[in-house]
Amino acid sequence: MNEIARGTIERLIAVVGPQGAITDPDDMAPYLVEWRDKWRGKSALVLRPSSTAEVAEIVRICAETGTAIVPQGGNTGLVGGSIPFEGGDEIVLSLGRMNRVRAVDPLNDTITVEAGCVLADVQAAADEAGRLFPMRIASEGTCQIGGNLSTNAGGTAVLRYGNMRDLVLGLEVVLPDGRVWNGLRGLRKDNTGYDLKHLFIGAEGTLGVITAAVLKLYPRPADRQVAFAAIPNPEAAVELLSLAKDVSGGQVTGFEILPRLGLELVMKSLPDARDPFGDLHPWYVLIEMSSGEGGGALREAMETALARGYEKELVADATIAESEAQAQQLWALREGLSESQKLAGGSIKHDVSIPVPKMPAFIARADRALEEVIPGFRSLAFGHIGDGNVHYNPLQPEGADAEAYLARWQEVADVVHGIVHEMGGSISAEHGLGRLKRDEVRRYKSEVELELMASIKRMLDPDNIMNPGKVISP
Amino acid sequence: MNEIARGTIERLIAVVGPQGAITDPDDMAPYLVEWRDKWRGKSALVLRPSSTAEVAEIVRICAETGTAIVPQGGNTGLVGGSIPFEGGDEIVLSLGRMNRVRAVDPLNDTITVEAGCVLADVQAAADEAGRLFPMRIASEGTCQIGGNLSTNAGGTAVLRYGNMRDLVLGLEVVLPDGRVWNGLRGLRKDNTGYDLKHLFIGAEGTLGVITAAVLKLYPRPADRQVAFAAIPNPEAAVELLSLAKDVSGGQVTGFEILPRLGLELVMKSLPDARDPFGDLHPWYVLIEMSSGEGGGALREAMETALARGYEKELVADATIAESEAQAQQLWALREGLSESQKLAGGSIKHDVSIPVPKMPAFIARADRALEEVIPGFRSLAFGHIGDGNVHYNPLQPEGADAEAYLARWQEVADVVHGIVHEMGGSISAEHGLGRLKRDEVRRYKSEVELELMASIKRMLDPDNIMNPGKVISP
Numbered sequence: 025m026n027e028i029a030r031g032t033i034e035r036l037i038a039v040v041g042p043q044g045a046i047t048d049p050d051d052m053a054p055y056l057v058e059w060r061d062k063w064r065g066k067s068a069l070v071l072r073p074s075s076t077a078e079v080a081e082i083v084r085i086c087a088e089t090g091t092a093i094v095p096q097g098g099n100t101g102l103v104g105g106s107i108p109f110e111g112g113d114e115i116v117l118s119l120g121r122m123n124r125v126r127a128v129d130p131l132n133d134t135i136t137v138e139a140g141c142v143l144a145d146v147q148a149a150a151d152e153a154g155r156l157f158p159m160r161i162a163s164e165g166t167c168q169i170g171g172n173l174s175t176n177a178g179g180t181a182v183l184r185y186g187n188m189r190d191l192v193l194g195l196e197v198v199l200p201d202g203r204v205w206n207g208l209r210g211l212r213k214d215n216t217g218y219d220l221k222h223l224f225i226g227a228e229g230t231l232g233v234i235t236a237a238v239l240k241l242y243p244r245p246a247d248r249q250v251a252f253a254a255i256p257n258p259e260a261a262v263e264l265l266s267l268a269k270d271v272s273g274g275q276v277t278g279f280e281i282l283p284r285l286g287l288e289l290v291m292k293s294l295p296d297a298r299d300p301f302g303d304l305h306p307w308y309v310l311i312e313m314s315s316g317e318g319g320g321a322l323r324e325a326m327e328t329a330l331a332r333g334y335e336k337e338l339v340a341d342a343t344i345a346e347s348e349a350q351a352q353q354l355w356a357l358r359e360g361l362s363e364s365q366k367l368a369g370g371s372i373k374h375d376v377s378i379p380v381p382k383m384p385a386f387i388a389r390a391d392r393a394l395e396e397v398i399p400g401f402r403s404l405a406f407g408h409i410g411d412g413n414v415h416y417n418p419l420q421p422e423g424a425d426a427e428a429y430l431a432r433w434q435e436v437a438d439v440v441h442g443i444v445h446e447m448g449g450s451i452s453a454e455h456g457l458g459r460l461k462r463d464e465v466r467r468y469k470s471e472v473e474l475e476l477m478a479s480i481k482r483m484l485d486p487d488n489i490m491n492p493g494k495v496i497s498p
Numbered sequence: 499m500n501e502i503a504r505g506t507i508e509r510l511i512a513v514v515g516p517q518g519a520i521t522d523p524d525d526m527a528p529y530l531v532e533w534r535d536k537w538r539g540k541s542a543l544v545l546r547p548s549s550t551a552e553v554a555e556i557v558r559i560c561a562e563t564g565t566a567i568v569p570q571g572g573n574t575g576l577v578g579g580s581i582p583f584e585g586g587d588e589i590v591l592s593l594g595r596m597n598r599v600r601a602v603d604p605l606n607d608t609i610t611v612e613a614g615c616v617l618a619d620v621q622a623a624a625d626e627a628g629r630l631f632p633m634r635i636a637s638e639g640t641c642q643i644g645g646n647l648s649t650n651a652g653g654t655a656v657l658r659y660g661n662m663r664d665l666v667l668g669l670e671v672v673l674p675d676g677r678v679w680n681g682l683r684g685l686r687k688d689n690t691g692y693d694l695k696h697l698f699i700g701a702e703g704t705l706g707v708i709t710a711a712v713l714k715l716y717p718r719p720a721d722r723q724v725a726f727a728a729i730p731n732p733e734a735a736v737e738l739l740s741l742a743k744d745v746s747g748g749q750v751t752g753f754e755i756l757p758r759l760g761l762e763l764v765m766k767s768l769p770d771a772r773d774p775f776g777d778l779h780p781w782y783v784l785i786e787m788s789s790g791e792g793g794g795a796l797r798e799a800m801e802t803a804l805a806r807g808y809e810k811e812l813v814a815d816a817t818i819a820e821s822e823a824q825a826q827q828l829w830a831l832r833e834g835l836s837e838s839q840k841l842a843g844g845s846i847k848h849d850v851s852i853p854v855p856k857m858p859a860f861i862a863r864a865d866r867a868l869e870e871v872i873p874g875f876r877s878l879a880f881g882h883i884g885d886g887n888v889h890y891n892p893l894q895p896e897g898a899d900a901e902a903y904l905a906r907w908q909e910v911a912d913v914v915h916g917i918v919h920e921m922g923g924s925i926s927a928e929h930g931l932g933r934l935k936r937d938e939v940r941r942y943k944s945e946v947e948l949e950l951m952a953s954i955k956r957m958l959d960p961d962n963i964m965n966p967g968k969v970i971s972p
Contacts, residue, residue: 131740131855132886154744176689187687190664205946212885213661213851214924215650215700216931216939217969218951222696226689243748266605270628273790274717316747321795377687381605411686412606450688457690465690472679477692483957495691 027113028068032089036071036115039081044121046070055116058107059100063459065108067094070116076196076204076235082117083233084202092492093117095229097171098142100163102375103458105175105228105494114492119170122235128153133241134193134210139170139234146239155241158185162362173234176226178454180358183410184277184314185242187454188225194238195221200231200485210238223480228456229491231484245277245314249326250351253333253342254305258384260338261309261409265380267332268311272325278312279410280358285419286406289364290357297357300343309409310358312351361406370426371404371417372436376444377453380412386447387416393439394418398432413453416440441468457495466497501587502542506563510545510589513555518595520544529590532581533574537933539582541568544590550670550678550709556591557707558676566966567591569703571645572616574637576849577932579649579702579968588966593644596709602627607715608667608684613644613708620713629715632659636836644708650700652928654833657884658751658788659716661928662699668712669695674705674959684712697954702930703965705958719751719788723800724825727807727816728779732858734812735783735883739854741806742785746799752786753884754832759893760880763838764831771831775815783883784832786825835880836889844900845878845891846910850918851927854886860921861890867913868892872906887927890914915942931969940971 037045046052047069055070057063073079086093092114096106108114122140129135130153137146143164150157159172161179171177173195177188185191194209207221224231255261261281268276284306291297311329315322326344333339345351365371378386391403400421407415418436420429441451445468452461466474481488481496492498511519520526521543529544531537547553560567566588570580582588596614603609604627611620617638624631633646635653645651647669651662659665668683681695698705729735735755742750758780765771785803789796800818807813819825839845852860865877874895881889892910894903915925919942926935940948955962955970966972 129853129855131736132853133743134853176693178687178689182686186664189693190660199946199950203946205950206944207947209922209924210853211851211922211924211927212656212854213652213882213887213927215652215928216924216926216935216943217700217947218705218954219650219663219696219700220947220950222693226691226693231692243743243746246747262605269607269717270790272717273720275790316744316749316799319795319798321793324793325790377685379603379606379608379684380686381603408687413687448683448685450683450685450690452690453685453687454689461690469690470680472673472677473681473691473694476673476679476694479957480692483953 028091028115029089032085032091033069035085036069036082039078039085040071040073044072044074046072055096055099055118056107058104060102063104063107066110066112067108067114067116068112070118072118072121074121076198079117079198079233079235080202080204083198083200086115086489087201087487090487090489091115092489094491095119095174095233097139097168097174098163098166100167101171101175101458102455103460105456105458105491106171109493117233119168125149126236129210130155130241132210134238135241136208136236136238137169138236139168141169143167143169143172150241154244156244157239158242159188159191162359169237170234173225173237174227174229175456178408178413180278180280180408182408183279189222191240192221192225192237193240195224195234196236197224198233198235200490208236208238228458228495230481230495231490243316246316247322248312248314248351249322250345250354251311251326251330251342252300252354252357253309253311253330254301254340255307255309255338256340257307258387261307262381262384264309264333264338265410268329271329271332272313272322275313275315275322275325276311276410277314278310280310280407281409281414282308282358282361282406283404285402285404286361287357289367290360293364293367294356294360297360301341303341305340310354365404365417368402368419369424370420370429372430372433374416374437374440375453375455376416376440376449376451377411377413378444378447378449380409382447383409383412383414386443386449389443390416390440393443394436397436397439437464459494462495463497502565502589503563506559506565507543509559510543510556513552513559514545514547518546518548520546529570529573529592530581532578534576537578537581540584540586541582541588541590542586544592546592546595548595550672553591553672553707553709554676554678557672557674560589560963561675561961564961564963565589566963568965569593569648569707571613571642571648572637572640574641575645575649575932576929577934579930579932579965580645583967591707593642599623600710603684604629604715606684608712609715610682610710610712611643612710613642615643617641617643617646624715628718630718631713632716633662633665636833643711647699647708647711648701648703649930652882652887654752654754654882656882657753663696665714666695666699666711667714669698669708670710671698672707672709674964682710682712702932702969704955704969705964717790720790721796722786722788722825723796724819724828725785725800725804725816726774726828726831727783727785727804728775728814729781729783729812730814731781732861735781736855736858738783738807738812739884742803745803745806746787746796749787749789749796749799750785750884751788752784754784754881755883755888756782756832756835756880757878759876759878760835761831763841764834767838767841768830768834771834774817777815779814784828839878839891839893842876842893843898844894844903846904846907848890848911848914849927849929850890850914850923850925851885851887852918852921852923854883856921857883857886857888860917860923863917864890864914867917868910871910871913911938933968936969937971
């Protein structure tokens with residue numbers, strides 16, 4: 025592509041006014057880099073519109089002039105989906121100023137929010153109305169609803185409430201030609217034709233710009249029980265999950281696994297983190313149950329699940345949080361892990377899903393296969409095993425050179441993703457494709473599926489101006 | 499269109515063999531009529547394939563010869579979506595022989611079934627594996643999974659488990675050119691591109707033929723509480739719903755409303771049905787809560803909800819089922835209503851949804867507006883008010899001529915749907931568009947939305963052979 029014409033830039037700035045446009049390189053910098061510094065892009069212009077009408081006008085001008093648009097929310101993504109390429113011929117469309125809660129309707133259990141609302145603010149607005157918005161992810165203080173929608177965010181409450189996709193009743197979207205589709209319906213049931221909203225959810229900004237959404241609210245749980253259990257192996261986690269679901273009748277809201285190495289890394293990096301147990305154990309699970317009913321039944325369910333797990337030798341030791349503070353401490357042992365990995369040198373990250381019962385076999389197979397490739401690597405598989413989703417992030421061998429290790433990223437990914445594919449899994453469970461996995465995914469999807477995706481892209485965005493080069497290969 | 503060529507018919511029969519083809523007019527008859535006898539179609543051929551490969555071959559031949567296909571499941575639809583038109587130039591593709599449960603995986607909480615499986619058989623297969631498949635609709639003994647998927651079925655457990663769309667992890671679909679898309683993934687999380695399955699769910703067979711699906715299973719509830727309450731008006735139902743959700747922490751699985759007239763009709767038609775109360779009341783709600791926890795907490799929640807409702811004058815009288823048999827008797831008062839309406843003469847049916855809190859205002863407005871049009875008509879609004887979905891089925895005035903009343907169907911529908919649209923609702927909450935509402939919906943959808951739908955249809959089925967004339971106007 026060519027540089028954006030001066031006249032186009034001026035027309036775009038005129039739409040949002042000076043307070044909505046950034047052209048100074050220093051001010052633009054934070055919009056052009058992925059937070060882990062994996063990608064740095066270039067752009068002549070960052071636009072920060074304040075209304076759907078402004079977004080529509082911007083997209084119209086871009087459609088007319090063939091200017092590429094990179095929509096951006098809180099810029100907390102992990103696959104380069106919200107960063108422009110290096111050519112400088114794309115504009116960044118940052119939705120952060122569109123951060124109004126348009127309506128809260130507790131009797132309808134809905135909240136209508138603009139794309140730029142920070143997730144934590146939506147959680148707070150729901151809470152204020154006596155309701156729960158259940159999406160819960162590590163970046164919730166920064167990430168925005170539009171990004172959550174465009175990437176179909178996952179997180180630690182999927183087991184009970186589903187992914188972002190499952191929390192949406194309606195959308196407002198600016199299409200690639202600048203028209204606005206107002207699908208902001210707050211209905212639980214509507215069978216009047218094709219479901220359009222699911223096309224845009226998870227499309228990573230390649231089919232249009234989501235500007236607002238009607239989201240589902242839930243009753244706030246009256247009771248929450250959090251336990252941390254030492255287990256002999258991942259197989260025990262799968263059985264314990266099933267047992268916990270049965271005993272509690274589906275009240276399990278979180279079920280996370282981590283290995284000993286993970287716990288050790290967290291303890292090194294978080295000053296307050298302590299090993300809950302006196303002995304060393306190879307694996308751990310964090311179990312969260314929550315319920316609308318108070319009165320001790322949930323505590324009983326957790327105790328029963330752990331006691332039966334102990335009888336069946338699925339559990340070696342366990343502790344149940346006695347207070348909200350303790351519950352948070354136990355969660356910190358899991359949540360601290362994303363950051364703590366840095367202490368161990370290079371780690372090669374995979375965000376994969378597998379049918380739950382096959383997860384232990386996957387971890388074992390991947391470990392064996394990688395040992396062949398990189399002897400002495402350290403296995404680190406952790407995360408949402410309750411959803412069949414782990415972050416399989418093998419660490420460099422102790423004392424090895426991080427850069428040399430990371431240079432073998434694709435070689436390692438090929439091994440891991442090959443096994444994932446063979447076992448019926450997904451090479452991107454929750455992070456999306458962006459530019460990181462755009463080409464790689466082609467090896468694992470059928471021709472039919474790739475062609476369907478390309479047809480959808482061509483249908484909605486024939487000139488390829490919406491986040492080009494992401495998700496779909498050019 | 500023209501009659502189907504003899505040669506094409508012979509080729510199609512050769513695919514399935516004689517046991518899979520019906521050409522005798524008497525044998526074809528049940529496939530050509532809607533069960534309420536609202537539509538009767540014509541066809542030269544009913545095909546009953548036994549495998550996905552056979553479906554694919556049939557569709558390939560139809561694509562090559564420009565032959566239109568009407569996919570059909572249990573043929574329990576209400577909008578004419580599964581009945582061919584009167585021209586005789588379409589074939590019926592009945593999926594009933596594809597009724598294998600391909601896999602049950604209780605540890606993954608999934609079941610993989612073919613499109614022709616009867617819903618009740620899927621429920622039973624889940625139950626046998628110690629799990630719940632929660633879809634529950636009146637036609638469950640006859641309707642098939644493929645039809646449930648293609649119409650995004652609703653029913654009486656949507657409040658807790660969602661519509662059919664929400665119960666699906668993966669699909670297998672024969673596309674309009676005969677290619678097979680194998681999207682039979684059993685993953686809770688998969689963010690590797692556009693979501694294709696939601697395109698086909700609810701598309702009423704106009705975008706392809708769903709041949710199999712991976713469905714979600716849930717823990718079987720350990721406890722179920724069913725209550726029947728007399729209430730002063732629909733406003734009380736909305737408040738009581740919110741109260742019941744809060745008190746039980748979201749354990750409400752069913753919340754159905756019916757007016758006095760509805761109860762009377764049921765008592766007339768079902769010999770065993772009795773009024774649970776000594777006094778007459780204008781409205782009733784049936785409340786069902788279910789929970790994985792046993793031990794009395796749910797009973798307590800139900801009692802608390804009703805007691806608080808009584809204090810707030812939302813509840814005039816109430817009874818809680820003391821046994822499973824009693825629970826079924828209470829449900830029969832609600833479920834008998836669909837059939838009982840026939841006793842009252844002509845009824846004009848509307849399957850509408852409205853945001854829950856606006857439902858009482860909708861019923862009042864529609865009642866007032868219809869009284870202007872047909873003085874003396876009898877209001878009958880009942881159903882899934884917990885989902886914001888009622889069947890608003892005004893009955894003919896007492897003693898009036900049924901045929902003359904039904905002749906005014908569209909006039910009445912225009913009034914009712916006009917109000918629904920103004921209040922942000924849907925003119926088809928769960929039944930779909932089929933041919934009944936195909937044209938009418940155009941008045942209520944935006945140009946943008948209609949164009950998006952038409953683009954999707956053109957993209958996937960450019961020759962318009964998949965259930966032509968349904969959902970999308972020709």
